[in-house]
Amino acid sequence: GVTETIEYDPLFAQVNGPYTAAFNDYIRSELKFETDSPYEILSEKVWMNWSYSY
Structure with missing residues (x-):
């Protein structure tokens, strides 16, 4: 299934x-x-507080 967050992306x-x-x-x-x-x-400081809602 799809997880809530990305663990690691080599890119x-x-x-x-x-x-x-x-x-x-x-x-x-x-x-x-x-x-x-x-x-x-693309750091944890950014994506942990990002809102994907509109």
């Missing part, structure tokens, strides 16, 4: 680092976005 291990680095470079260099907050991508 995340391959794309998480490069995607995060590229995105951070883009928003900081091209868009001149500045923040002291960490950028969380």
